[in-house]
Structures are given as structure tokens and as C-alpha cells.
Amino acid sequence: MKLQQLVLTAAALALSSLLTAPPALAQAKEQFFPVLVYRTGAYAPNGTQWANGYVDYLKLVNAKGGINGVRISFEECETAYATDRGVECYERLKGKGGGATVFQPLSTGVTFALTEKAPVDKIPLITAGYGRSESQNGAVFTWNFPLLGTYWVGADVAVQHIAKKEGGVGKLKGKKIALVYHDSPYGKEPIPILQELGKTHGFDVQLLPVAHPGVEQKATWLQIRQQKPDYVLLWGWGVMNSTALREAQATGYPRDRMIGVWWAGAEPDVKDVAEGAKGYSALTLQHGAEPGSKVVKDVLDLVHAKGQGTGPKDEVGQVLYMRGLISAMLGVEGVRKAQERYGKGKVMTGEQVRWGLENLNLDQKTLDAMGFAGVMRPVQTSCLDHMGSSWVRVHTWNGSKWEFTSDWYQADEKVIRPMVMLASGKYADEKKIKPRTPEECKK
Amino acid sequence: MGFFIETLIGGLMAGMLYSLVALGFVLIFKASGVFNFAQGAMVLFAALAMARFSAWIPEWLGIDSRLLANGIAFILSAALMCVVAWLIERLVLRHLVNQDGATLLMATLGIAYVLEGIGSSIFGSDIYRIDVGMPKEPVMILEGSIEGGLLINKEDFVAALVAALLVGTLWLFFQKTSTGRALRAVADDHQAAQSIGIPLNRIWVIVWCVAGLVALVAGIIWGSKLGVQFSLATVALRGLPVVILGGLTSIPGAIIGGLIIGVGEKLSEVYLGPLIGGGIEIWFAYQLALVFLLFRPQGLFGEKIIDRV
Amino acid sequence: MLYRENGQFRTSYAADQQIFPIAQDRWAILAIVVFAFVGVPLLVDEYLFRAILIPFLILSLAAIGVNILVGYCGQITLGAGAFMAVGAYAAYNFHIRLDGLPLLVSFLLGGCTAAAVGIFFGIPSLRVRGLYLAVATLAAQFFTDWVFLRVPWFTNNASSGSVSVANLQILSWQIETPTDKYLLCLTILVVFALLAKNMTRCAIGRQWMAIRDMDVAAEVIGIRPLFAKLSAFAVSSFFVGTAGALWGFVHLASWEPAAFSVDRSFQLLFMVIIGGLGSIMGSFFGAAFIVILPIMLNQFLPAIGRVFGISISTAGVSHAELIIFGVLIIFFLIKEPHGIARMWSTGKEKLRLWPFPH
Secondary structure, eight states: HHHHHHHHHHHHHHHHHHSSSTTTOOOOOOEEEEEEEEEETHHHHHHHHHHHHHHHHHHHHTTTTTTTTBBBEEEEEEEEEOHHHHHHHHHHHTTTGGSOOOBBBOHHHHHHHHHHHHHHOOOEEEEEOOOOOGGGTTTTTTTTEETOOHHHHHHHHHHHHHHHHHHHHHGGGGEEEEEEETTTTTHTTTTHHHHHHHHHHHEEEEEEETTTTTTOOOOHHHHHHHOOOEEEEEOOOHHHHHHHHHHHHHHHHGGGGGGGGGGGGHHHHHHTTTGTTTTOEESSSOOOOOOHHHHHHHIIIIIITOOOOOOOOGGGGHHHHHHHHHHHHHHHHHHHHHHHHHOOTTTOOOHHHHHHHOOOOOOOOHHTTTTTTTOOOOOOOSSSOOOOOOOOEEEESSSSEEEEEEEEEEEHHHHHHHHHHHHHHHHHHHHHHHOOOHHHHHH | HHHHHHHHHHHHHHHHHHHHHHHHHHHHHHHHOOOOTHHHHHHHHHHHHHHHHHHHHHHHHHHHHHHHHHHHHEEEEHHHHHHHHHHHHTTTTGGTTOOOOHHHHHHHHHHHHHHHHHHHHOSSSSOOOOOOOOOOEEEEEEETSSOOOOOOOOOHHHHHHHHHHHHHHHHHHHHHHEEEEEEEHHHOOHHHHHTTOOOHHHHHHHHHHHHHHHHHHHHHHHHHHOOBBGGGGGGHHHHHHHHHHOOOOHHHHHHHHHHHHHHHHIIIIIIIIHHHTTTHHHHHHHHHHHHHHHHHOOOOOOOOOOOOO | OSSSOOOOOOOOOHHHSOOOOHHHHHHHHHHHOOOOOOIIIHHHHHHHHIIHHHHHHHHHHHHHHHIIIIIOOOOOOHHHHHHHHHHHHHHHHHHSSTOOOOHHHHHHHHEEEEEEEEHHHGGGGOOOOOOHHHHHHHHHHHHHHHHHHHHHGGTOOTTTTEEEEOOOEETTHHHHHHHHHHHHHHHHHHHHHHHHHHHHHHHHHHHHHHHHHHHHHHTTTTTOOHHHHHHHHHHHHHHHHHHHHIIIIIIIIIIGGGGGHHHHHHHHHHHHHHHHHTTTHHHHHHHHHHHHHHHHHHHHHHHHHHTOOOOOHHHHHHHHHHHHHHHHHEEEEEEEEEEEEHHHHHHHHHHHHTTTOO
């Protein structure tokens, strides 16, 4: 009897709270940013940092007075890196606060699912550094924005970097490159371009899949020890990266011959391998760990100093934190651009923000003024190019922190563009999408 | 040849670690007939406790010595696992006596969720480090007699030794102590054991306690190898084929099953994997266990299943 | 008072054996079905459709399939997700490779393929039993995960290994809005549930139950275990496979093997055990419990926290969700090990006497 009463009271409380809960987010003049995050589950250590950076930037924009006076509201939803939870979160948040501005799911699986839904709901998707590589072609993928880089850019630059280390593209002939990848769409994205490049330059690609979540890699590294590839490309996420580094250490594979993608080059991947990961390099999505940049100082002064910081203070400015921060910045700048056309100081709809993202033009001066000096290079998107920039640097773990060890690389358009056109054309055929013509783009 | 031996040794060592997880399953199944799916969550929980205590204790008590901090953390975590064991017996199992296997299995999955949730909310969901001073760099041996020499991973070697030691201790405990004898009696026949005055509830607490300790050791070894994070819970899925191959009720079965699965897995991945695309070890382990089961449906060392109508 | 069967006389065998022998039940169920078809589309918003109702319907179908195998035939399976995957990928291949094949036929062919694979992975059940079998079915799970990741033919050579479908159409009915999708799933579910209920009531169902209760005894009285067990695997996998096709085509529209991972298998087994083994009705209860509860918790916990003036972080909510979910599962298993279906029937017994229990 007691229990029943308890349950009833709890239910009544819950109900009343739902009814009386202030519609905090539904107020006018607020631009609503849904935040899909994963702070629990197998990939939590990486997802949490990204989420903290994302939310902190939104708070920073508010602290500075909003986007031309329009304040930002946001709500987090936990996906645990599962596709169906991600879809549920999308459905939950897309209509809130007067309509979601832009979704950034931070998961290739969720991106694939949302790519089918976003055009219907007219909400853009930003997938900075992940997602479908062919979605660079905005004529077909109207609503996807793989800003700053795709996996194909990553793979191409990784090969360029190896060629440079070897002393020229010609030296690649006869080399052996192993790709240790997460056995999922994320890990498989770079395979076609690596094989293509292998054919042109005459190197061998060896594929070594690792099953989710990647805690058992002994057999993989035994194979590496047997085959002795000249380089190992690491295409992992979460615990798979640190495990790979430990196994490399245990089988004696030189870490300075390992190159990770930008999702395998952050502090959680190396910090508890510490000395064992010394010499390991990873690509960067332009930025590395940037504790000294002006935008980080702003976050510390205007957000953390007021006790409103989202995560621990000492993690501000780390690699994945910066990734989240920059992702949020790109979304905010999309809104700002849209306001230039549709009215300053107004709340933008998803469709208007899409236009803003497609006409994004962040030159170095603007970026420097926003505090991204030395962090980023210019980004300029267009109807046909939803990526906007393909600059990449390489940084290396020195045992206690990441340091840049290369100059800027840029992906080779001649390699990537044909593949993007081919793959997006196939997608358009399957889905019976008519690619937008240049005239339609101008609208 | 050298590479084959390396793979073999690698497989044996991985197998030893699988047996450690499998041992937890077997202990509990033997004594209480529960197929404990929460074993993976217990490994995670224990490892989290160990990692966090060993980081917190120097702060709380101001101790500098890492050995001492680790020692205290180990004792605290062991105590915590015993509390968990007691709670599980008191709150869950006692109410589910005599239910059928599937219900109990689901109940342990419920326990797994609770442990994962509590573990990450108390101890956090970041990646943590257990540093018990395991050697990380590999050594080369037998360079003279085999071409290219043999690369041995010292960490795995130490881990396998610890696992072997633990199994030996457990064997002594089961064979030579009176509690161990009582445990074996319960495992053989609940009712008979009860009728001669063995308190079933206490025995169950003890068994879960022992399984908790095994989980702690497994957690420390895996955690020091991989870092302590959520994915540790999935090592349970690696232990399952070992358990059915060796037999659900047999401790030697867990060891030998572990070695067979470990070796089979690594050899198949290294030699068969490249031919059909790689990434085959996890399903290969299950298929291997299944093949053995077709010949011996009760596992290699399990008790013979007798059907009576 | 209202729920009372005085005066309802059953004069024929058929009347006595019908699915709902009590008139009130019959009317109530009919009313619910009519409401589901007519009322719900008028009342419900898009979020409920997409995030709750459609997953609920599809997983109910899968749970019915699992229940046939686990609840009626007594073979515990942890590999149900594998058969969902087989159904989804097979339907996908039929859909894109045979031009002009009607969508429903693709779904059913997907189900049939799953049934064939189910028979294959059911063969060990003739020799291996109980928990050993349960673990052995995980072999199917991990094997199919691997196959769909590794063999490019199944994913139509998609570079990433993820497949997607669009422009679903049955005859001239374009399935686009959530309401269309809901109605499609609901129709399929109603037909299949009726089919399942009737199967369990006829000869084959009684064979399954005989095998479940004591397979040696069943064999002695002349039931062929080979036929009974494998037919249960086939029928179960057919249901689960069709559900998988719906999950891929209708709910996700784009998927990868991770959508049918081992977690999905556990989830399905949860549904049948929480809902009630050997009960079609129970499958619905179980699916509702497992689909809706976590989402409800995830949304209500912050609201409850707000009442007491606490703001809970996203991670905190997720952890609390896990803990409460686990506790509720244990609670239900202790209170009613035979599932919500049993609670339901106990409730009905009480209702019959209410308000004068003596």
C-alpha cells in the first residue's frame, strides 16, 4: 500500500512539474541550438570533451551579447553513440524552441540516418571532420555540410605527409601502408581513396579491421609485426586508439611510423599511454590543442570565471574541446551570415541558416578578430563545395603534449573531386534526386 | 616458425585473461545456478573503484608511496566488491530462488545496468589509469635458436602469471578449507547441503564475494593494459565462449577453454583472417565453441546432462 | 461490475476456443484496434509517431517472433538481432536488385531469407540445450555482423558499408509522412500478431509447447523434435526478419550492422521476459516497457529534478536512467517472474469480482 502511494505521489509530482515547468526555451528572440552529445557509454571520454567545447562556445556567444543581439538557447540530448537514440534525440529536439537551427551529431552512423531526415524537416547538418565524404557536393547533398574536411581529405593528406617524410611522391613506390580501422562506416570511409592513391603511386594498402569497441587488437598487431608495413594509419575512435598505441608498444612497432586521423589525435587517446605514445603523429582538422589562443582566453574569462563553465577548467583548449568549440562557431557563423540576408537581429529558420552556411566566407581577418588567430585558416563555402576548406596540419605527441610538426597541407582537388562527383552521382541516382543547377543555387 | 610460436604464445596469454573472466561466471553458476551476465559490469566496477581509490588515497591521506596507495586501494575495492556481493544476494537473488534460468539471466543483466550506472556516476566516465607497475616494453628471447627471435610481451606474461596464481589459490581454497568444502557441497546438491546445516545464504554471499575478487583482479589486469573505461564491461562477451566450451560448472574447464579459445582466435585471425577480410576473431571464437559443443553438449568438462522423463 | 461474464454462454467448441472468449475483451480489443487505426493518427504529433510509436510497433513484431522461439518452444536465443539484420539486408537487396518488385514482397522475402538462416543456426539446438544454446546463438549474432560489414555485395558496394533506401511506395500509396509509416507498421503488425496467435493455438503451437515443457517426453509421444524445433526457429526468424526489414526501411531509412548489434538482441529477450513468456499479449507489454521507459526517464528526470530545484547534468540523467531501468527490471522480475502478461490476467481476475470480492 505504502509503495503504491509512493509511486502515485511520484507520478503526480512528475506530471505537475511537466505542466508547470516554464516553457523556458520557447521564448521569442532566441536561436535554438540542439546539442546531441555522448557523455556516457564506450566513447564518453572523447564525446564529453567535444560537448563541453560546443556548449562553452554557445555560452560565450551569449556572454558577448548573442548573434547581433539574438540570444542562443540550447538543450543537450544524450545519444550514447547509438544510432536509434540519436534519431530519437533528433526527433525530440527538432521542433523545440521555435525550431532547431542546426544539428551536429558527432557520429557517422547518426549522420547517415539524419541525412535521410534533414531534407524533409529542412534543418542543416554540420559534420565538421566526419560524416559522408561525398556530401561535399552540395548540389546533391543540399543539407549536409562536412565543413573543414572529410575522411577523404584526411586520407589524401596522410599519404602526402608520408610522401614528404620519404622524400617525394616517387619514393612511395613499393611501400606498404597498413590501415588499422574501426570496423564501421566511419573506419571504412578512407578505404576507396587509399586504394585509388595506392594504384597511382604504386604502394600497397593492407586493411586491418578492428571490431567495436576495439579493446582486443593483439591479432592485428601480430599481423603488423609479421608484415612489417612501412607506415600504419590509425583510423580509430575512443578506446581503440589508446589500445592500438599500447599494442604497438608491446609489439615494438615504432610509434613515429604511425599516423592517426584527426579523431585519433587527442589527449584521451594518448594521455594514459604517456611515454609509450611518444613520437606518434596525428592529422589535425586545422587546429590542435590551443590553450594559448585568444578564444580560449575569452571562454575562461567570460564563461569559466563566472562559474558557468561546462567541464573542468584544465581541459579547456584541448584538442577535442577545440573541435567542439569550432563546430559550434561554424554553426553560429552560419546564423550570422543568414542574418545579413534575412534581417539582422532576427531569429533564423533552419532553411535560412542553410543559406548562410552555403555562403559562409570567413576570411583570416574575421577569424583573427574572433580570436581564432593561429588556430584556423579561412573557410569559404559554395553551392558545389560544402566543405569550404581542406587545410590540414600534423601534430606529434611528445610524451606530455601535442606539438605541431608539419607545415600546412591541402588535399589534392584533382584526386578528391572526381571521387566526390562519382559517389554523389550514384547517391542521386539511387534516391532519384535531381542535382541543383547553378541557377537554382543562386536563389 | 618464429612467428607461429609468437602467435601461439600471444594466444595462450590472451586465453589466460579470458579464463580469468570465465572463472567468475563458473564460480557463480556452480554455486547458485545463476548465469551471471553482470560479470563484465563487475569487472568494470571493480576496476573503476581500484583506479579511483588509488588516485584519491594519496590526496586523502597524504601518502607518497605508490605501493602503499595501491595496496590500500586494493583492500578498499575488495571490501567494496564484498558489499556489492552481499547487496546482490540480499536484494536480488534471495527473492529469485528457484526461478528458471532465463529469468535469472535477465535479473543479472538488470544488475549489470545498475552497476554500470552507479559505477560511472560515483567514479566518473572518463578514462582512468591503474598503475601497478606492469612492465610495458617487450623483450626478445631465443634470438640464437630461432631466426628473428621471439618477441615476448612482458606485461602479458606477468598478467598470465598472476592469473595462474589466482587459479591456484582458488583451487587450494576450494579443496583445502572448510568453507571451500561447503561451497563444493552446495554446488553438488543444494538441498542435501542445506539439510546437513550449511547456510545457503551465507555461502552465496561468499561465492559472489569470491567472484567479485576475481573480477577485481581481472579488472586490474585488463585496466592496467587498456586503461579503465566503459568498454571493459564488454570483455564479458569474450569470456562467454570460453565458459560454454569448458563447461559451465568446471573450474579447470574455464582455464583450458580459455587457452583453446585464445589460441584458436589468434591463429584464425592471423592465418585465416587475411584470406577472408579480417576481423573474424570474435565470431570464430563462438563457432569454435559451437563445434566442440556439437560433440560434447555439456562442454569439455561440464557435468553430463542426464534426461529423465 | 462491468467486467463480468454472467449470461455469456458458449454453446460450441469454436465459441469456447476463440481468442477472446469473453465479450468485453473482444469489444475492448476491437475498440483499441479501431482507435489505433483511426484515433491515433488524428491525435498524435510527429515526435510520438517517429520516436515512440513506430519503434514500439516494429519491436513488438520482433518480440512476438522471439516469444515464439523462447516462450513457446523454450529455446533461449541471444541472436535475435542477427535475424533482424538478415531480414533488413535481404529485403534491401531484393528491393534494389529486382526492379519493380513490390515493397511488401521485398519485406516478406526478407523475412523468408531470415527464416532460412534461422533454420541453419537452429540446427545446433537439436544437440545443445539451455544456456549453452543461448550462448551458442551469439555465434549467429557476431557472424552476421561480420558478414554485412565485410562482404560488399550485400551493401551494393557502398564505400562506407552503410545502406539507405528512399521513396517507399506500395501500389500508388507513397509512404512519406510519419502517419503513413505508422499505418503501414500497424497493419503488418496486426496481421502478423493474429497469425502468431493462431499458430500457437493449432497443432504446430502445441508441438512447440510440448517440446518446451519436456522435450524427451514430447519425443516419446511422437512429436518430432527436428521438425518442431526447426519450425519454431523458422517462424520466429521470419517474424524477426520482417521486423528487421521494417526497422531498416521504415524507421531508420539508412543503417549499418550496428543497428542490429548484440544490444538489440538483449533488448528483445528482455521484452519477452518482462512481458511474459508464452504470451502474444505479453510481447506488446514488454516492447512498450523497454521502448518507452528509457525515453520517459530521460525526459522526466530533469523535470523531476527541477521540482526539487536540482538541475541534473546530461550525464547524470543518463546514469540515473540506467540505474532506474535496471532496478525496475529486477523489481518486475521479483514481483512477477512470469511477466506483465501474468499481472494483467491477475488484474482481470480481480476485476471480475470487483467491487464485491466475496
